[in-house]
Amino acid sequence: MNEIKKEVMHVGEMASGAALTVPVYRIKGRTDAPSVYIQANMHGAEVQGNAVIFQLLELLTNTKINGDITLVPYANPVGCNHKNGEYTLGRFDPITGVNWNRMYHFDESIIKPFVRECIGKTNPVIEANFKKLMIESIEEKLNHNIYGLTTGQRIAYQLQRLAHQADYVLDLHTGPISSKHLYCPEYAQESAQYFDIPHTLLIPNDFDGALDEATFCPWWSLQDAFAELGIEFSISSASINKESFTVELGSQEQIDLDVALEDAKSIMNYLQHKNVITTTGYLPKTMTRYGCYLKNYKAFYSPMGGMVDYLAEFGQPLAAGEPLARILRMDNYGDGDPLHYISLDKKVIPILHFASASVNQGTELYKVFSEYFEF
Incomplete structure (x- = not known):
């Protein structure tokens, strides 16, 4: 049975002086094996990831562990507790209005100076030094910012410091009303098939403040900077392998422990593929x-x-002209058309939709895959 150690990480303080804390669970592996960092619930209403982390801890207790595993539920204690009546808000910092998942840090200007210093060094040395540089850059933001940090930045940077210590990063989220889908860096498409998730968004090397980007964009930019000098440094090789994903687990404001067990097994597939764990008990679904x-x-x-x-229907190709939705306008009943069918003139795959039936003109109604393909 593996030993699971729990720490409590202080990420801020409330006006009363009460500490904002986040639980951190660690399972120690070998120093030469790849490691993983998994967090959940950065957005307040996106709670299914906590159930998945619970099920992962249950499964990992009796699994052979190769690399270090760090799991962080309740990653954002402010968002978790941001309620309005019966609803959890917690998508945006209520003080600044910024999306909680857009506060991570990456300064691309560190890449080229680092590369110049590394010419002639071996890949393992480059890898270790770059990981150290990224951790130090976050600690600099945390400890030496003369103008201070917002609540959200302080939380995000402390989580990011943990994530930078791992080779693989999984950030567990949900949509409003949503199917399961995966945000995956373009270079890691092959790895997407090891998750039991049928829909994959392939994202470029553009940093927009999210955790997955903050942890894969630096490595991708490093690879590109070496390539400009004609030096091969591949982050998708057997010796240097860095990947980060946002795993969308369905709909917000609810947990299902039975579904969470299936989601946990899906993640175990990936961890097994990456040699973080050793087991023969998990295979990706067809x-x-x-x-x-x-x-x-x-x-x-x-x-x-x-x-x-x-x-x-979520996740199923919808032919051009087939209705996405119909909108009821009772104000038109008797002297107009109370029902309006909404469709698109091209085929799409609906992925998620707005959580409420009551919408204003201009509300984001659906998100859809267009120009999709099978792989």
Whole structure:
């Protein structure tokens, strides 16, 4: 049975002086094996990831562990407790209005000076030195920022410091009302098939503040900087392998422990493939897998206000002209058309939709894969 150690990480203070804390669970592996960092619940309403971490801890207790495993549920204690009536808000910092998952840090200007210093060094030395540099850059932000940090930055940077210590990073999220899907760096497409998730968004090397980008963009940029000098440094090789994913586990504001067990087994597939664990008990499910480049992941905004009956089935190709939804306008009953069918003139795969049936004109109604492909 593996020993699971629990720490409590202080990530901030409330006005009363009470500490904001985050639980951190660690399982120690070998120093020469790849490691993983997994966190959940950065957005307050996206709670299914906590159930998945519970199930992972249960499964990992009696699994052969090769590399260090760090798991962090309740990653954002402010977002978790940000309630309005019966609803959890917690997607945006209520003080600054910034998305909690857009506060991580990456300064691309550190890449080229680092590369110049590393010419002639071996790949293991480069890898170790770059990991150390990224951790130091976060600690510099945490400890020597003369103008201080927002609450969200202080939380995000401390989580990111943990993530930079790992080879693989999984950030567990959910959508409003959503199918399961995966945000995957373009270079890691092959790894997507080891998750039991049928829909994969392939994202470029563009940093926009999210944790997955903050932990794979530096390595991708490092690889590109070496390539400009004609030096091979591959981050998808057997010796240097760095990947980060945002794992979307379905819909917000609910947990299902039985589904969470299946999600945990899906993650175990990936960890087994990456040699973080050794087991023969997990195999990816056979399924049709669809991919879509991030530029073709489209938001569809409601053309009118009203009450929406969402019709399109998640995850299934929807032919051009088939209805996504119908909108009820009772103000038109008796002297107009109370029902309006909404469709697109191209085939898409609906991935998620707005959580409420009540929408204003211009509300983001659906997100869909366009220009999708099988892989």
